[in-house]
Amino acid sequence: MYIKKILLVISLLGIVGLGIFSYYIYNTIFGPNTSFDAETQSVYIKTESTYNDVLKELQPHIKDLKNFDMIAQKKGYHNYIKPGHYVLQKGMNNNEIINTLRSENIPVKVVFNNQERLENLAGRIATQIEADSLSLLQAFKDGAFLAENGFEQETALAMYIPNQYEFYWNTSAEEFRERMLTEYQRFWTENRKAKAKKHNLTPQEVSVVASIVQKETAKVDERKRVAGVYMNRYKNGWKLDADPTVIYALKRNLNNFDTIIKRVLYKDLTINSPYNTYLYKDLPPGPIAMPDISSINAVLDYENHNYFYFVANPEKPGYHMFANTLAQHNVNKQKYVAWINKMGINR
Known part of the structure; x- marks a missing residue:
């Protein structure tokens, strides 16, 4: 009788132990094991990461890393x-x-716009995907790739159409570049190319003019009118006389694109650079900034008018005063110069 009681106790203890063990296993596998308070937490696993690298990435977000490690190895995750x-x-x-x-x-989601140079673009993209800025810049400037696809160093920025795109975070620099080429080709539909041809411009030349329009006015509703001024000058064989191109030439000569220039001086107009449209009649060799889609479309569908001149409008910040004749422009310019002097803007 005594032995039977012992066996019963042992059996009961075995059942309890098995239950405890089963609960432990179940809880280890299926119990909550996150430590963050937000509803979601992003985790970024780099290319060529080891299993230990993954554990380090997960550690701040997991309650019991030891239990996670045990289950991960049981499921073979550490090998894949x-x-x-x-x-x-x-x-x-x-x-x-x-x-x-x-x-x-x-x-x-990868977003970029208003970048002045490939260097700026590379830095911007590197904050959003795994590829670093150096590898991106090397991919952007790859001479063989550019030549194969009809670009040069000066025009390469035109290939990157500002927008919001979806990428896998671990996209390589070359994969990013190839996707952007595809998006560029998709953007330049037969309809857009036909409009460019009608204006005696190539798609890349449209981007050059659009970049000037982009820098000239931040007001989207004014861009077609500004584009119309530049196209009037271009089609009539005039120099574009665009202040933003002078500013770009100055920054390029200084090799400092962080320089802030609010006022173009007469002496600046003589700077010897192919980007200086006060000195050279040809379009600049490439975009002076990354034009967004509204600026590109503004050039393709520019406003038909007889304006050849414009200057900033002190009474309507961000907008411009337009004129058909030099005489009228000079009147408008006097108003602007008086205002800029009053504001104390010397450079």
């Missing part, structure tokens, strides 16, 4: 690390986290 951007949900268990890291590489 995939780079990318992964989004963890609050309250996920180890099994869900591992399944997410295995197969749910989520694209990121």
